[in-house]
Amino acid sequence: MLWRKKKEKKAAEDLGLSRAFWQLLDELEDIGRSPRPFLEKFAEGTKADLVGICPIHQSSPQIIRSGIWPSVGTERDDEKRIKTIRGRWQSGLKSRQGNEVVRLGSDEKIQDLLGVDALVIYPISIDHKVMGSLFWGMKQGQFPNGQQPIPDHIANCIVKLLQIVYERDHKIESERLERQSRLDFVESLYNLLDIRLSNIYRRIPENLTTLLNLQFASLWIFNELDDTLSLRAIHDPVKKVKISNFQRVVAKYENTLMSMCLSREQNGIVTGRPGLVSRSAKWDTLHRNMNIVRKLNLEHLLIMPILRRDRSLLGVINLYLETEKISEEKIKILFALTTQISMLIELGIERQRRALESRIQEFFPRILQLDGSQKIWDDIAKHISKVVDCKICSILFRDEDGELLVLKGSTGVREKWEDKPYSELFYSIGSGYTGKCAELKHTIIVYNQGDKEVNPLAEWHADHDQGEGFEEDSQGNWLSLIFVPIFDPEDKEEVIGVIRCNNKNRDDNFQKLRIFTKEDHDVLSIFAQTLAIFHRNYGIIEEKEHQKDEFIQNLSHEALAPLNAIMGHAGFLQRFHNNPTIRARFNIERKYKALVDEAQHLNSIISAIPVMQNLEQYRFEETRIYQDIFSSCISITESLAEEKGLKLHYEFLSRPEKNRIPLLYLDRKKIHQVLYNLLMNAIKYADNNTNIKILEGETLTHYTISFQNDGLEIPRGEEKVIFRLYGRGSNAKTKHVTGTGTGLYLCKLIMERHNGDITLDRNGNPTIFTIHFPKTLEDWSPL
Amino acid sequence: MILFIDDDVVRMESHVDFFEASGHEVDWAKSTSEAFQRLHLYGNDLSLVILDIMMPTEGEVDEEAAKGGYRTGVEILKEISQELPGVPVVIFSAVSEDNLGYDWRELGAKAYLEKAKSPADLYETAIKYLKQPKEA
Numbered sequence: 001m002l003w004r005k006k007k008e009k010k011a012a013e014d015l016g017l018s019r020a021f022w023q024l025l026d027e028l029e030d031i032g033r034s035p036r037p038f039l040e041k042f043a044e045g046t047k048a049d050l051v052g053i054c055p056i057h058q059s060s061p062q063i064i065r066s067g068i069w070p071s072v073g074t075e076r077d078d079e080k081r082i083k084t085i086r087g088r089w090q091s092g093l094k095s096r097q098g099n100e101v102v103r104l105g106s107d108e109k110i111q112d113l114l115g116v117d118a119l120v121i122y123p124i125s126i127d128h129k130v131m132g133s134l135f136w137g138m139k140q141g142q143f144p145n146g147q148q149p150i151p152d153h154i155a156n157c158i159v160k161l162l163q164i165v166y167e168r169d170h171k172i173e174s175e176r177l178e179r180q181s182r183l184d185f186v187e188s189l190y191n192l193l194d195i196r197l198s199n200i201y202r203r204i205p206e207n208l209t210t211l212l213n214l215q216f217a218s219l220w221i222f223n224e225l226d227d228t229l230s231l232r233a234i235h236d237p238v239k240k241v242k243i244s245n246f247q248r249v250v251a252k253y254e255n256t257l258m259s260m261c262l263s264r265e266q267n268g269i270v271t272g273r274p275g276l277v278s279r280s281a282k283w284d285t286l287h288r289n290m291n292i293v294r295k296l297n298l299e300h301l302l303i304m305p306i307l308r309r310d311r312s313l314l315g316v317i318n319l320y321l322e323t324e325k326i327s328e329e330k331i332k333i334l335f336a337l338t339t340q341i342s343m344l345i346e347l348g349i350e351r352q353r354r355a356l357e358s359r360i361q362e363f364f365p366r367i368l369q370l371d372g373s374q375k376i377w378d379d380i381a382k383h384i385s386k387v388v389d390c391k392i393c394s395i396l397f398r399d400e401d402g403e404l405l406v407l408k409g410s411t412g413v414r415e416k417w418e419d420k421p422y423s424e425l426f427y428s429i430g431s432g433y434t435g436k437c438a439e440l441k442h443t444i445i446v447y448n449q450g451d452k453e454v455n456p457l458a459e460w461h462a463d464h465d466q467g468e469g470f471e472e473d474s475q476g477n478w479l480s481l482i483f484v485p486i487f488d489p490e491d492k493e494e495v496i497g498v499i500r501c502n503n504k505n506r507d508d509n510f511q512k513l514r515i516f517t518k519e520d521h522d523v524l525s526i527f528a529q530t531l532a533i534f535h536r537n538y539g540i541i542e543e544k545e546h547q548k549d550e551f552i553q554n555l556s557h558e559a560l561a562p563l564n565a566i567m568g569h570a571g572f573l574q575r576f577h578n579n580p581t582i583r584a585r586f587n588i589e590r591k592y593k594a595l596v597d598e599a600q601h602l603n604s605i606i607s608a609i610p611v612m613q614n615l616e617q618y619r620f621e622e623t624r625i626y627q628d629i630f631s632s633c634i635s636i637t638e639s640l641a642e643e644k645g646l647k648l649h650y651e652f653l654s655r656p657e658k659n660r661i662p663l664l665y666l667d668r669k670k671i672h673q674v675l676y677n678l679l680m681n682a683i684k685y686a687d688n689n690t691n692i693k694i695l696e697g698e699t700l701t702h703y704t705i706s707f708q709n710d711g712l713e714i715p716r717g718e719e720k721v722i723f724r725l726y727g728r729g730s731n732a733k734t735k736h737v738t739g740t741g742t743g744l745y746l747c748k749l750i751m752e753r754h755n756g757d758i759t760l761d762r763n764g765n766p767t768i769f770t771i772h773f774p775k776t777l778e779d780w781s782p783l
Numbered sequence: 784m785i786l787f788i789d790d791d792v793v794r795m796e797s798h799v800d801f802f803e804a805s806g807h808e809v810d811w812a813k814s815t816s817e818a819f820q821r822l823h824l825y826g827n828d829l830s831l832v833i834l835d836i837m838m839p840t841e842g843e844v845d846e847e848a849a850k851g852g853y854r855t856g857v858e859i860l861k862e863i864s865q866e867l868p869g870v871p872v873v874i875f876s877a878v879s880e881d882n883l884g885y886d887w888r889e890l891g892a893k894a895y896l897e898k899a900k901s902p903a904d905l906y907e908t909a910i911k912y913l914k915q916p917k918e919a
Contacts, residue, residue: 560877561794564898568797571901575801582804591797598794 050119050137122159134159197519198232200348204341205235205317212330214319221315221345221517229316230517302331306338306345314342353522377409384527385411388520390482390501397486397497397535398422405498408535440495443521444483480504482516484524489532496532499524559605562598569595618753623666625675625705625773633676637683645689652696661696661703664777670750674758677743678707678769685767686711697770702756706770714767719760723748747771784825785909787811788818788859789835789875798875801902802909816842818859822867829870830914833905834860834892836876836883853878857885864891871912875905 121135134155205217216236220229302319317334377395385393392412396405405422486497501524503514569591576582623629634648641648682692686709697704714722723744744758751758751771761768785807789795792813803809810825812818815838822829836856840846843862849855856876863872874887877898887895893912896905 560899561791564791564877565794565797567899567901568794568801571903572797572801572804574901575903576804579804586800586804594793594796 050135052135122155124159124162134162197345197348197352200344201232202235203233204344205233208317208319208334208337209235209237212319212334214330216319218318219315220318222313230515232315302334304331304334304338306342308342308346314345317341349519352519378411379409380531381409381411384499384524385501387527388501388516388523389514390516390520391503392501394500395497395531396500398495408497440483440485440498441493443485443525444481445516445521446481446483480515482520482524484521484528486528486532486535489529489536497528497535499528499531555605559602562602562605565598566595566602569598618667618670620665620667622663623668623671624663625661625666625671629668629672630675633672633679636676637679640680641683641692644683644686646683646686647691649691649693650695651693661705661773662778664703664773666754666773666777667750670753674747674750674771675705677747678771681743681769682707682709685709693766702772702774704770704772706761706768708766708768710766712767713765714760722760723758784829785809785831785833785913786818786821786825786829787833788815788821788838788856789833790814790838791835795835798902798905801906805906814839814841815844815855815859819843819862822863827867827869829867831909831912832863832870832872833875833909834872836874836878854884857883857890860887860890860892869914871914873905873909873912875900 119135119137121133123133201219201221204219208214208217216234218234219232221232222229302317304317304319305313306315306317308314317338319334381393381395384395385391392410394410394412395408397408398404399406403422481500481502484499485495486499488494488496501516501520503516572586573588573591573595576586577588679692679694686692690710693706693708695704695706695708697706747758754777755774756777757772759770759772761770785802787795787799787802787809789811790813795811799809799811810821812821819842822832834856837853838855840849840855844855844858849858856874860872860874863870868891872892873894873896874892875896875898876883879897880887880895883895894908896908
């Protein structure tokens with residue numbers, strides 16, 4: 001027998017315990033299972049009217065009900081009684097040392113409940129911690145022998161024996177927990193991997209309360225975005241508090257409290273340290289509002305961080321016991337479990353992320369095949385709102401200048417979001433409040449909490465307008481919002497758009513409002529990346545379509561002018577060719593000539609179209625730019641220049657040995673086209689009777705030829721437009737300078753194929769186009 | 784007096800000639816400043832104005848109002864409607880009716896013809912709106 005060592009027996013005999021009493025103590029062997037038989041015998045031996053054991057583990061029901069009561073009552077009565085005894089005992093202990101015996105005289109409550117006049121409570125301690133108590137009660141009057149039912153030394157001996165029994169039980173219990181924690185618990189949790197993340201969250205506090213025999217457990221997940229903890233699940237089998245109520249009542253206090261247990265390490269990661277917060281210490285100092293403490297009747301709160309393998313904080317487990325401290329053993333077990341919980345949650349998150357990604361990936365190839373019309377963007381928004389579970393999702397992209405936000409797709413009312421300035425609008429909660437933000441570099445989560453708005457994002461910056469405060473939107477709803485920036489796929493700093501999601505609830509349902517979390521941010525970021533690529537690709541398609549439209553418009557306009565002239569001349573001739581008076585008055589010959597010229601011009605416009613189709617074929621050969629190519633361009637354009645009274649001036653490169661740009665490997669025909677186009681442009685857009693300059697130049701790496709004219713300026717902001725396919729300067733169109741908008745585009749393509757470039761230098765008038773030939777073309781030969 | 788307002792010097796020649804050859808007194812303003820000058824000069828003596836829409840901006844029509852030259856004619860038309868409400872205007876333009884961005888009837892024009900019509904077509908339409916000289 002565990003407790004009946006010789007030494008102890010000797011000690012007991014020294015105390016004067018009778019043989020009969022020893023027999024009684026033999027029964028203690030079974031006390032762990034049920035102390036009742038022991039207590040019954042004990043009561044008989046001491047002639048006490050009431051005997052009981054009140055252990056600290058009040059949540060173990062079979063022990064609570066132990067004891068001999070003066071009258072037969074229900075289980076509920078027993079609980080009441082034990083509570084009273086404990087209450088008396090604790091209040092009696094307050095001013096004493098933990099191990100002192102408490103003697104209580106008559107008082108009404110004791111008499112009412114227990115039917116005794118006097119009560120003596122002996123504390124049972126293990127490692128100097130009070131684990132329970134043994135008590136005696138006398139029905140009438142005081143205890144004999146100087147107010148004691150039995151001599152102190154005998155009582156002490158019994159207490160000692162009870163301690164041994166408890167210790168043993170405690171050890172067995174710990175071992176059981178330890179074993180279970182290694183096997184059953186983890187196994188049961190890992191089985192959860194087949195289910196949703198939210199269920200995993202829910203089951204963690206559930207399993208913990210069962211395993212550790214607790215009253216209350218909650219799970220909080222750390223949000224790296226804003227350094228806050230969000231409540232994911234609670235389990236409260238006794239009070240059955242609902243998460244929504246809990247969140248409303250204590251969440252904000254909890255958060256502050258728990259953040260006290262977080263620390264940021266040097267490398268920036270946030271970790272937690274286990275913290276025990278007692279009612280007297282932190283709650284009081286933290287908040288004047290003791291309501292929370294009263295409501296939950298909390299005495300002790302355990303905060304246990306869940307750390308990832310890299311020691312960063314994943315979340316927090318939060319435990320309560322109503323009146324007692326949580327034993328160190330349980331804390332140790334809990335600590336050992338957090339590693340498993342951490343892995344489990346991470347696996348769950350990873351699994352959910354992968355599932356989401358696959359759903360996203362399934363979705364996007366489909367939309368990429370579509371035409372990017374309005375409906376597609378709305379469909380995307382609808383899809384996103386389903387995935388992240390939000391009421392309204394809108395996708396907004398910045399316009400070309402980046403100033404306005406253009407609504408692409410939405411599940412909500414379109415008009416509200418149409419074309420708002422990017423710099424002014426980021427969120428609006430409530431009727432009187434609009435948040436402003438110059439740049440959206442990070443995800444922003446906003447929500448109402450009670451009477452104030454919370455923007456948990458630390459790096460919310462610039463123009464943050466402090467509004468009047470707000471309560472709800474115009475329809476009386478509470479709102480929670482998330483804004484996720486869409487970055488340029490090539491430049492991760494450049495924000496090109498925003499995904500905006502919101503949730504709303506009627507004001508009386510504020511606590512049900514779903515607040516966006518880091519997981520939502522993760523999911524939306526994946527969407528944002530994909531949308532960025534989709535938008536860019538679609539932008540290219542759009543641009544091509546636009547160019548096509550523009551080309552057709554240009555072409556029809558360009559073709560319309562000569563056609564109009566042809567109609568004019570032909571119509572005139574048709575009507576008046578037989579009328580000699582008119583023939584004499586008007587120059588009929590001129591009209592015939594103009595008719596032919598205009599027809600030719602029309603022909604040239606139409607024949608410009610297929611030129612581009614030959615662009616892919618290049619034939620490089622050793623060529624002299626001037627002797628072989630340029631001179632022929634000059635001779636073609638000379639007459640035109642003369643007509644406008646233009647003079648061509650050349651400034652050649654001064655190279656002592658060769659005096660000109662040397663032999664280069666070029667495609668003769670293509671470069672001919674470039675030089676011809678540039679020369680023609682210079683003539684076409686020059687004012688009459690001015691000079692056109694052709695300048696040779698040389699840099700370290702390139703030979704250059706510049707064409708300089710005085711005349712029609714290229715409007716500011718259109719420097720890029722003119723190099724686009726079918727792009728033309730806006731003033732060129734209105735001034736009726738003929739052209740198809742293909743020349744410079746072709747020049748650029750051809751120069752690029754020669755690893756060269758074409759640039760526009762427009763420091764006011766004159767306009768200078770320069771082509772750059774890399775010097776490597778000197779000794780470059782195609783394979 | 785029929786006034787043509789069109790900057791397309793080469794291509795409108797035969798159209799103008801056609802009206803002249805048909806026995807009308809014709810003048811041709813080849814820029815916006817010329818247009819205003821002629822409008823002031825002839826005033827209510829004008830029996831018809833044939834107006835282009837896209838012309839370089841200058842003088843009384845600034846670039847912004849005329850949308851960079853794309854709607855110069857609209858500005859001139861507004862001026863005529865205000866100052867010379869009795870003078871009929873026929874628009875003859877390369878800008879299609881749908882792309883004008885204005886309701887030309889509201890602006891006071893009588894008819895709208897897209898270019899690339901033969902002079903005979905323009906003549907037939909325009910002559911319908913010719914203001915009859917007041918009988919003495």
